[in-house]
Amino acid sequence: MSRQRIIVVGNGxxxxxxxxxxxxxxxALQYDLVVVxxxxxxxxxxxxxxxxxxxxxxxxxxxxxxxxxxxxxVEYRFGRLVSEIDADAHVATLDDGTTLSYDHLVLATGxxxxxxxxxxxxxxxxxxxxxxxxxxxxxxxxxxEGRTTGLVIGGGLLGLEAANAVRxxxxxxxxxxxxxxxxxxxxxxxxxxxxxxxVDSLGVDLHCGVAPxxxxxxxxxxxxxxxxxxxxxxxxxxxxxSAGVRPRDELARVSGIEVGERGGVVVGDDLMSSAPxxxxxxxxxxxxxxxxxxxxxxxxxxxxLADRLTGAEATYEGSDTSTKLKxxxxxxxxxxxxxxxxxxxxxxxxxxxxxxxxxxxxxxEATGRLLGGALVGDTSGYELLTALTLGLAxxxxxxxxxxxxxxxxxxxxxxxxxxxxxxxxxxxxAGSVREAVAGGCxxxxxVKQSTCAGTSCGGCVPALATxxxxxxxxxxxxxxxxxxxxxxxxxxELFDLVRFHRYRTWAEVLTAHGTGRGCEVCRPxxxxxLASLSNGYVLDGxxxxxxxxxxxxxxxxxxxxxxxVVPRIPGGEVLPDQLIALGQIAKDYDLYTKVxxxxxxxxxxxxxHDLPAIWRRVLDAGxxxxxxxxxxxxxxxxxxxxxxxxxxxxxxxxxxxxLEHRYRGLRSPHKTKMGVSxxxxxxxxAQSKDVGVIATETGWNLFVGGNGGRSPRHADLLATDLxxxxxxSAVDRFLMFYIRTADRLQRxxxxxxxxxxxxxxxxxxxxxxxxxxxxxxxxDIERHVDTYECEWKATLDDPERLSHFVEFVNAPDExxxxxxxxxxxxxxxx
Amino acid sequence: xxxxDITPFDLLPVDRGVAAKVGGHDVAIxxxxxxxxxxxxxxxxxxxxxVLARGLVGxxxxxxxxxxxxxxxxxxxxxxxxxxxxSISVRVWPTAVIDGVVKVDTESVAGAA
Numbered sequence: 033m034s035r036q037r038i039i040v041v042g043n044g045x046x047x048x049x050x051x052x053x054x055x056x057x058x059x060a061l062q063y064d065l066v067v068v069x070x071x072x073x074x075x076x077x078x079x080x081x082x083x084x085x086x087x088x089x090x091x092x093x094x095x096x097x098x099x100x101x102x103x104x105x106v107e108y109r110f111g112r113l114v115s116e117i118d119a120d121a122h123v124a125t126l127d128d129g130t131t132l133s134y135d136h137l138v139l140a141t142g143x144x145x146x147x148x149x150x151x152x153x154x155x156x157x158x159x160x161x162x163x164x165x166x167x168x169x170x171x172x173x174x175x176x177e178g179r180t181t182g183l184v185i186g187g188g189l190l191g192l193e194a195a196n197a198v199r200x201x202x203x204x205x206x207x208x209x210x211x212x213x214x215x216x217x218x219x220x221x222x223x224x225x226x227x228x229x230x231v232d233s234l235g236v237d238l239h240c241g242v243a244p245x246x247x248x249x250x251x252x253x254x255x256x257x258x259x260x261x262x263x264x265x266x267x268x269x270x271x272x273x274s275a276g277v278r279p280r281d282e283l284a285r286v287s288g289i290e291v292g293e294r295g296g297v298v299v300g301d302d303l304m305s306s307a308p309x310x311x312x313x314x315x316x317x318x319x320x321x322x323x324x325x326x327x328x329x330x331x332x333x334x335x336x337l338a339d340r341l342t343g344a345e346a347t348y349e350g351s352d353t354s355t356k357l358k359x360x361x362x363x364x365x366x367x368x369x370x371x372x373x374x375x376x377x378x379x380x381x382x383x384x385x386x387x388x389x390x391x392x393x394x395x396x397e398a399t400g401r402l403l404g405g406a407l408v409g410d411t412s413g414y415e416l417l418t419a420l421t422l423g424l425a426x427x428x429x430x431x432x433x434x435x436x437x438x439x440x441x442x443x444x445x446x447x448x449x450x451x452x453x454x455x456x457x458x459x460x461x462a463g464s465v466r467e468a469v470a471g472g473c474x475x476x477x478x479v480k481q482s483t484c485a486g487t488s489c490g491g492c493v494p495a496l497a498t499x500x501x502x503x504x505x506x507x508x509x510x511x512x513x514x515x516x517x518x519x520x521x522x523x524x525e526l527f528d529l530v531r532f533h534r535y536r537t538w539a540e541v542l543t544a545h546g547t548g549r550g551c552e553v554c555r556p557x558x559x560x561x562l563a564s565l566s567n568g569y570v571l572d573g574x575x576x577x578x579x580x581x582x583x584x585x586x587x588x589x590x591x592x593x594x595x596x597v598v599p600r601i602p603g604g605e606v607l608p609d610q611l612i613a614l615g616q617i618a619k620d621y622d623l624y625t626k627v628x629x630x631x632x633x634x635x636x637x638x639x640x641h642d643l644p645a646i647w648r649r650v651l652d653a654g655x656x657x658x659x660x661x662x663x664x665x666x667x668x669x670x671x672x673x674x675x676x677x678x679x680x681x682x683x684x685x686x687x688x689x690x691l692e693h694r695y696r697g698l699r700s701p702h703k704t705k706m707g708v709s710x711x712x713x714x715x716x717x718a719q720s721k722d723v724g725v726i727a728t729e730t731g732w733n734l735f736v737g738g739n740g741g742r743s744p745r746h747a748d749l750l751a752t753d754l755x756x757x758x759x760x761s762a763v764d765r766f767l768m769f770y771i772r773t774a775d776r777l778q779r780x781x782x783x784x785x786x787x788x789x790x791x792x793x794x795x796x797x798x799x800x801x802x803x804x805x806x807x808x809x810x811x812d813i814e815r816h817v818d819t820y821e822c823e824w825k826a827t828l829d830d831p832e833r834l835s836h837f838v839e840f841v842n843a844p845d846e847x848x849x850x851x852x853x854x855x856x857x858x859x860x861x862x
Numbered sequence: 863x864x865x866x867d868i869t870p871f872d873l874l875p876v877d878r879g880v881a882a883k884v885g886g887h888d889v890a891i892x893x894x895x896x897x898x899x900x901x902x903x904x905x906x907x908x909x910x911x912x913v914l915a916r917g918l919v920g921x922x923x924x925x926x927x928x929x930x931x932x933x934x935x936x937x938x939x940x941x942x943x944x945x946x947x948x949s950i951s952v953r954v955w956p957t958a959v960i961d962g963v964v965k966v967d968t969e970s971v972a973g974a975a
Contacts, residue, residue: 517923538896549877549895551920552929552936577877577895581916581931584878589931593911840871840888841880848888848912 036135043069046314046330053338117287119307139312142785156457157255174201183268187214191274212241220371224404225392230362261302292318301347336553361792365411368404368421412438419452469503499593506549516553540841545833563699582661592861598660599636603688613653630667658824668692674705675708682727684710701774722780763796768809865965879915890915900939901955
């Protein structure tokens with residue numbers, strides 16, 4: 033029997049989720065799919081759209097597996113519209129005239145941005161905020177010469193998101209909202225007004241309770257301002273409309289399918305429209321008089337429809353629209369009847385204008401039952417409160433205490449009910465997290481991978497981490513923050529203790545805070561902390577006994593007990609005579625020679641007793657230690673920059689060398705790598721580094737937290753258009769803040785992922801100095817710079833230090849003899 | 863006891879090892895923070911590479927251990943047992959410090975070959 037054909041009209045997030053779910057559920061291979069998408073590209077994550085401005089690429093945002101794009105189950109037709117459906121004949125006609133017959137057709141056309149009919153709304157410089165193409169146009173316009181200000185129409189979720197993007201592009205921004213405060217339906221008056229305070233404090237000019245009259249144009253037809261009905265004019269160089277969306281139901285209308293009075297395809301609990309074998313899901317579907325403008329209900333519908341089409345019994349009975357998110361970095365949540373007011377309800381309110389926290393719980397006046405609430409500035413307890421509103425758990429007698437923010441509320445021990453949704457992006461409940469832990473997931477990473485919780489927007493990660501910890505404790509799995517059996521402290525605590533007490537030796541730290549003799553975990557950790565804070569010679573005093581093997585001999589031990597030698601080549605710039613010297617050394621000692629990924633040269637196969645002589649010659653050639661053996665700055669990779677390149681706009685090599693000289697030898701929780709690119713072509717791959725710097729016409733963009741290796745991560749944009757001095761100061765603070773607070777062997781990427789408050793917190797520490805430690809951080813770096821000395825130079829100058837480089841203490845002339853073979857003309861271990 | 867002189871005690875680094883040649887064998891000798899001197903084979907039994915003297919010294923419960931610098935297995939310096947793989951052990955070499963000189967007993971060489 034031949035397969036049946038499903039046509040999916042629309043390739044947005046919900047349409048694509050339906051495709052994924054159907055293919056997963058259709059184990060009988062009953063169906064083939066044809067997906068018709070208006071955009072030229074496969075479905076992408078529209079919720080994370082703004083992250084495109086932070087450097088996430090189209091590929092990062094793409095939601096369609098390559099296997100589906102290339103597979104034979106799904107045929108994608110991009111850049112096409114369905115212009116009519118003949119439901120009786122089961123035939124769809126495309127805008128190029130092709131006709132396709134179908135057995136079932138899914139309408140997933142979503143919605144379009146509503147542009148209010150204010151005169152002048154079609155002027156050049158007016159945009160909507162919906163697709164990647166929209167964002168590209170906005171960026172091109174905003175970054176053109178002379179653009180200083182943007183204006184967003186609409187102070188809702190998307191409007192504030194758009195305002196944030198405009199701000200990140202370096203423009204000042206106005207937001208115009210007709211309602212007297214932002215997000216009235218979700219937050220009510222108290223919450224909306226508190227959010228307005230936050231928005232104001234973040235440098236956004238928010239104008240509420242005002243109505244636009246007309247846009248003002250210059251002679252070239254470009255928008256230059258917005259005149260309000262009271263006569264005020266706001267000057268602007270661009271306008272973004274974000275005043276809500278409307279369902280894209282024109283296809284349903286021309287095809288005679290029933291639509292609601294205010295738009296949307298009418299569907300029942302089976303998600304079927306008035307036409308036979310035509311269903312509708314997502315923002316186009318009008319279910320029970322409601323259209324949901326969130327992705328989670330759309331995903332729910334996609335799942336239900338896929339189940340129904342593959343024979344399972346499922347119905348859609350509406351969705352809970354409780355939401356928790358970060359708006360411009362501010363925590364905001366609403367749940368249940370969040371904005372309800374009136375005679376039948378009472379409220380419990382916490383209002384703190386100093387810390388800008390507003391929390392309101394709405395309760396039934398007669399019964400005291402929780403009906404909903406709004407939380408601004410502190411969303412703690414959201415998951416439990418939502419679960420209570422949905423009747424998933426018994427209401428605790430101390431409900432009023434839950435109106436308090438986490439900082440002043442006594443710790444609660446009410447367990448989150450199994451049905452409570454923890455991750456709304458992926459609809460993961462507390463129950464599924466518990467199952468995952470019981471099933472053997474014992475780390476946050478395992479749980480994320482197994483349940484998908486916390487893998488989309490990441491907003492639930494702190495709550496997820498807490499739940500995982502509680503469940504592990506309950507299961508009797510040891511959960512300890514202790515560094516190892518010898519220290520009950522975390523690395524961060526030990527760092528603070530060493531700093532506070534000004535310890536200089538291992539013995540002091542061990543006596544005061546540890547037990548036993550230490551081990552391979554705590555000894556190098558303490559060594560690194562002592563080195564970060566004092567920068568003395570790492571092998572002096574009792575620090576020698578702390579260093580990992582590589583640090584101890586200032587070289588990297590290879591698998592046959594010999595070492596590699598890596599001189600520093602700052603920014604990858606090397607003199608021909610230095611190259612010749614390295615070549616001659618390699619020939620004389622028969623060292624295997626390889627160019628590294630970090631733009632330097634690695635010489636392998638040196639014996640312990642030869643290291644001093646080899647390094648003497650490296651130093652004589654004008655080079656120094658590359659610290660390849662240490663948890664420290666490795667390389668600052670660079671492209672050739674404006675010095676040679678036709679496209680370069682800054683001196684990338686010069687900046688790379690400056691950074692490398694500043695941070696060389698700085699011991700950190702793990703190795704650090706940097707990169708500097710001379711233009712946005714990014715030839716130095718700076719976005720895969722812990723610190724990435726990319727030149728702009730007017731300065732430098734700073735990225736942090738990138739990683740290659742086993743867990744690749746694109747770096748996040750921390751700041752734009754910094755001057756040389758601003759850049760150095762920001763990197764100083766960022767690095768030292770990481771060194772102070774990261775866990776042992778934690779790269780900046782995972783540190784940033786797990787840091788509470790994430791990138792925004794880093795931004796506030798580095799630029800706003802919210803912790804008041806910026807001067808200390810810079811002073812710590814300055815001391816490092818002032819006292820830096822090449823460790824190999826310090827070693828060669830001191831006979832006692834040199835005595836470590838003898839293989840047999842009682843037979844200085846004897847050496848072990850590794851077995852070698854020759855491969856491609858070089859000596860390698862057998 | 864028949865033993866050979868290795869090196870003056872004062873030249874041994876604290877909480878680290880040195881390697882020595884003892885009758886054709888490679889021996890790793892460790893000086894602990896409290897002055898005790900212990901010795902085991904220098905060759906890492908997992909890889910056959912002479913490196914144990916270059917490992918980190920520490921404790922695991924009551925046991926004093928060295929950690930192989932290659933793959934981090936821990937060896938009990940008093941018994942030679944590998945803590946991470948009970949089927950593996952290295953030889954322990956009796957030591958003494960006499961008149962400020964570290965000595966290693968060579969008799970066990972003959973007995974253990």
